Amino acid sequence: MTTAYTPMIQQYLNIKANHKDSFLFFRLGDFYELFFDDAIAASQILEITLTSRDAREGDRIPMCGVPYHSAAGYIETLVQKGFKVAICEQTEDPRATKGIVRREVMRIVTPGTITEGKSIDTNTNHFIGAANIVDDTYYGLAYLDLSTGEGKVQYVEGDERTLISEIEALGMKEIVVDESLHIALSDSMANRNIALSVEHNEETVELSENIPENVVEACSRLISYVKRTQKTSLDHVRPFEFIQKNAKLSIDANSMRNLELVQSIRTGTKEGTLYWLLDETVTAMGARKLKMWIHQPLADRKEIEGRLDIVTELLEEFFLSDDLKTSLKEVYDLERLAGRISMGSVNGRDLAQLRNSLRRVPEIKKSLESSGKPLLERFATRINLCEDATALLEKSIAENPPMTVKEGGVIKDGFDKKLDEYRDASKNGKQWLAELEQVEREKTGIKNLKIGYNRVFGYFIEITKSNIHLADLERYERKQTLANAERYITSELKEKEDLILNAEAEGLELEYDLFSQVRDQLKPYIPEVQQLASVLSELDVLLSFAEVAEKRNYVKPVFHDSKALEIKNGRHPVVEKMMDHSLYVPNSCILAEDANMLLITGPNMSGKSTYMRQVALTVVMAQIGCYVPCDSATLPVTDQIFTRIGAADDLASGQSTFMMEMMESQHAIVNATENSLLLFDEIGRGTSTYDGMSLAQAMMEYIHNEIGANTLFSTHYHELTTLDEQLSRLENVHVAAMEQDGKVVFLHKVMKGAADKSYGIYVADLAGLPASLLNRAKELLETFESVDATAIQTAEPEQLALFEEVVEEKQTITDEEQAILEDINSKDVINMTPLQAMQYIVEVQEKLRTERR
Ligand SMILES: Nc1ncnc2c1ncn2[C@@H]1O[C@H](COP(=O)(O)OP(=O)(O)OP(=O)(O)O)[C@@H](O)[C@H]1O
Numbered sequence: 093m094t095t096a097y098t099p100m101i102q103q104y105l106n107i108k109a110n111h112k113d114s115f116l117f118f119r120l121g122d123f124y125e126l127f128f129d130d131a132i133a134a135s136q137i138l139e140i141t142l143t144s145r146d147a148r149e150g151d152r153i154p155m156c157g158v159p160y161h162s163a164a165g166y167i168e169t170l171v172q173k174g175f176k177v178a179i180c181e182q183t184e185d186p187r188a189t190k191g192i193v194r195r196e197v198m199r200i201v202t203p204g205t206i207t208e209g210k211s212i213d214t215n216t217n218h219f220i221g222a223a224n225i226v227d228d229t230y231y232g233l234a235y236l237d238l239s240t241g242e243g244k245v246q247y248v249e250g251d252e253r254t255l256i257s258e259i260e261a262l263g264m265k266e267i268v269v270d271e272s273l274h275i276a277l278s279d280s281m282a283n284r285n286i287a288l289s290v291e292h293n294e295e296t297v298e299l300s301e302n303i304p305e306n307v308v309e310a311c312s313r314l315i316s317y318v319k320r321t322q323k324t325s326l327d328h329v330r331p332f333e334f335i336q337k338n339a340k341l342s343i344d345a346n347s348m349r350n351l352e353l354v355q356s357i358r359t360g361t362k363e364g365t366l367y368w369l370l371d372e373t374v375t376a377m378g379a380r381k382l383k384m385w386i387h388q389p390l391a392d393r394k395e396i397e398g399r400l401d402i403v404t405e406l407l408e409e410f411f412l413s414d415d416l417k418t419s420l421k422e423v424y425d426l427e428r429l430a431g432r433i434s435m436g437s438v439n440g441r442d443l444a445q446l447r448n449s450l451r452r453v454p455e456i457k458k459s460l461e462s463s464g465k466p467l468l469e470r471f472a473t474r475i476n477l478c479e480d481a482t483a484l485l486e487k488s489i490a491e492n493p494p495m496t497v498k499e500g501g502v503i504k505d506g507f508d509k510k511l512d513e514y515r516d517a518s519k520n521g522k523q524w525l526a527e528l529e530q531v532e533r534e535k536t537g538i539k540n541l542k543i544g545y546n547r548v549f550g551y552f553i554e555i556t557k558s559n560i561h562l563a564d565l566e567r568y569e570r571k572q573t574l575a576n577a578e579r580y581i582t583s584e585l586k587e588k589e590d591l592i593l594n595a596e597a598e599g600l601e602l603e604y605d606l607f608s609q610v611r612d613q614l615k616p617y618i619p620e621v622q623q624l625a626s627v628l629s630e631l632d633v634l635l636s637f638a639e640v641a642e643k644r645n646y647v648k649p650v651f652h653d654s655k656a657l658e659i660k661n662g663r664h665p666v667v668e669k670m671m672d673h674s675l676y677v678p679n680s681c682i683l684a685e686d687a688n689m690l691l692i693t694g695p696n697m698s699g700k701s702t703y704m705r706q707v708a709l710t711v712v713m714a715q716i717g718c719y720v721p722c723d724s725a726t727l728p729v730t731d732q733i734f735t736r737i738g739a740a741d742d743l744a745s746g747q748s749t750f751m752m753e754m755m756e757s758q759h760a761i762v763n764a765t766e767n768s769l770l771l772f773d774e775i776g777r778g779t780s781t782y783d784g785m786s787l788a789q790a791m792m793e794y795i796h797n798e799i800g801a802n803t804l805f806s807t808h809y810h811e812l813t814t815l816d817e818q819l820s821r822l823e824n825v826h827v828a829a830m831e832q833d834g835k836v837v838f839l840h841k842v843m844k845g846a847a848d849k850s851y852g853i854y855v856a857d858l859a860g861l862p863a864s865l866l867n868r869a870k871e872l873l874e875t876f877e878s879v880d881a882t883a884i885q886t887a888e889p890e891q892l893a894l895f896e897e898v899v900e901e902k903q904t905i906t907d908e909e910q911a912i913l914e915d916i917n918s919k920d921v922i923n924m925t926p927l928q929a930m931q932y933i934v935e936v937q938e939k940l941r942t943e944r945r
Pocket residue numbers: 667675676677678679694695696697698699700701702703840841
């Protein structure tokens with residue numbers, strides 16, 4: 093029979109039983125310790141030494157630990173990797189306890205709720221989400237940034253994939269669900285490194301009236317989870333904002349990625365993205381808002397025009413904009429400061445930053461009020477000066493407080509009488525000590541006599557060995573002997589010491605209380621500070637738009653109620669920024685109501701995808717309220733953008749490129765409406781020619797006949813260019829290239845009509861492939877071109893079916909062929925000489941030929 097675990101390990105096991113899905117950081121004196129499997133896993137992930145400890149007679153268990161004062165970094169590492177960490181503290185003083193000290197989990201740090209740390213990018217919202225199933229076609233999706241208190245909820249229409257795509261697009265780190273969704277989502281979330289957590293409870297939450305009942309579940313599950321894990325006040329969490337369907341331009345995660353709106357495909361960073369281009373914000377909250385606007389552009393014409401008109405006024409008032417920027421630069425992250433006040437993690441310096449920020453607000457408001465511009469004046473009325481909060485901070489917080497309250501000096505002189513008295517006593521005491529030092533020097537004639545302090549003896553008089561014969565031993569009592577000095581005390585010194593030290597300690601204690609009071613008194617002002625933050629961050633983004641428009645010569649887009657889209661001499665704003673502006677070839681895009689599909693052909697590398705992306709980026713920019721890169725733009729309000737561009741192979745989901753292509757196309761085709769914008773780049777590239785071409789044609793026909801969305805479709809199947817004869821709203825354009833002295837010159841110019849050649853071999857030449865290979869390719873091309881490859885597009889369904897059958901038949905292999913394959917597979921090729929290998933291949937060929945005959 094085994095003996096029982098020691099009481100402490102038993103306590104550990106009891107607590108761990110309730111936190112199975114988290115690493116349990118178990119406080120033991122100055123360390124957090126981990127035991128059993130937690131210890132083994134954490135020691136590997138954190139690269140710390142794995143040791144062991146007696147747990148019961150004859151049984152040692154794995155253990156590892158980190159010092160409590162440096163635990164934050166380790167916790168962050170685990171959470172960054174998608175794990176949860178339960179922090180278990182000692183909740184009573186071990187010195188005052190007999191037996192096992194009481195311990196409790198005080199907080200669970202999770203990927204979605206972590207709000208502080210080196211890895212937290214202050215310019216990005218850090219959302220934790222929760223989802224519920226509404227019915228067969230709808231999910232509810234709520235999300236909350238705990239650091240700023242911003243919460244939103246919306247419907248997601250579609251299947252599980254649409255839900256996942258939305259979760260990804262918003263960059264969520266963690267999703268809270270019930271048991272059934274947990275099972276459904278666990279694989280896909282694991283592949284995407286998004287933590288999935290189950291919450292059984294649904295906290296009753298106060299929500300604003302316009303939130304539909306069937307998504308309340310997601311909100312309440314989310315709040316309940318956050319409360320359970322954080323165990324802190326959530327005063328700063330604002331009522332969830334319900335995002336109406338159709339209120340935003342919806343861009344799924346794929347399109348976000350393909351268009352490089354906030355993250356570059358190649359580097360995964362901000363550089364080279366639309367966000368990077370537009371971000372001239374000067375506050376962290378402005379940067380976050382800009383990112384959010386890019387994630388969710390508007391879909392309401394009035395709202396869009398409202399933003400654009402403010403940008404116009406800011407552009408007209410250049411000096412005013414400059415002043416506003418200068419003031420905004422002094423404004424700290426009000427949203428996160430408000431969050432810290434609520435969660436109790438605010439320090440002295442934070443409150444000084446809040447006060448300094450609030451000091452800037454009157455001048456910002458005044459500049460706008462006196463601008464003489466109607467919209468800016470109206471904007472000014474939305475700015476709340478938060479006067480009461482400012483007054484409280486002005487009178488309570490010192491000008492330059494230290495970070496921690498423990499050092500003192502956070503509360504301003506004059507705020508509290510008692511504190512002033514303590515400070516006086518401690519300050520006067522120090523003055524008194526300085527004077528005493530002078531008096532004693534004079535009395536004894538020892539010039540280097542000094543008064544010092546240490547924790548064991550308190551204040552003392554120190555005299556060097558060479559002078560001790562001068563010490564007044566009648567008054568001086570020896571306390572400590574050092575190598576070259578003696579230390580004494582006097583009764584007078586001890587009396588003052590009590591006073592000084594008491595005053596200091598009591599002063600610090602009082603100061604801490606006062607600080608906590610101020611923090612609590614600030615809580616009621618959190619909503620108005622948040623509202624101010626929201627208005628100022630909006631101003632910051634609009635100023636950023638004005639600056640970029642000015643710098644890059646963008647124009648104001650015009651919206652109309654028709655579907656037609658007309659961009660004159662448009663540019664791809666990011667490609668343009670990255671290259672010499674004068675080298676960029678502008679291109680127009682005209683989609684009329686009765687001709688709203690373009691089939692784009694042209695050589696590889698000529699600029700087809702750049703052209704398609706530039707149209708989408710222009711639409712996005714316009715709908716976030718930004719000026720656009722072209723000579724003029726007249727646009728419809730687009731409801732959704734879908735892209736199928738490039739080979740963004742989804743390695744995480746283990747799908748093949750072609751499967752991804754088909755899944756993205758399916759998503760677009762099922763969800764698009766006539767008000768959507770579709771970009772399809774070289775559909776069908778990932779499969780055999782006929783297969784790909786048939787699919788591409790069928791898709792175009794479907795979009796043309798069933799959806800009617802504005803569509804740009806690029807292809808290298810020249811056979812498809814005759815489709816304009818059948819599809820009335822389809823037009824051919826091509827990106828022009830020219831041949832000069834046997835070389836191809838890319839003009840990057842989009843022109844009417846189809847391209848006559850594909851130039852792929854020229855591009856291969858540019859890439860430096862061997863001349864013999866290129867010549868062989870040219871030969872083959874000629875052979876292929878002589879074959880009537882266009883037959884496929886005029887084929888009837890029956891013929892197509894027959895064609896598929898033939899293909900299938902060709903794909904089945906005989907038993908003899910199978911035997912040959914197996915034979916090849918069994919050969920140890922690595923250990924063959926080249927000659928043996930060649931002989932073997934010849935043999936195989938012979939066998940195959942005989943077989944086929
Ligand atoms: N309008 C333009 N003005 C100047 N340079 C351009 C323009 N459009 C594209 N380019 C340049 O040409 C390069 C290739 O463009 P892009 O990738 O759009 O070609 P593509 O036709 O889609 O090629 P592929 O068919 O091989 O995918 C871009 O990286 C860019 O540097």
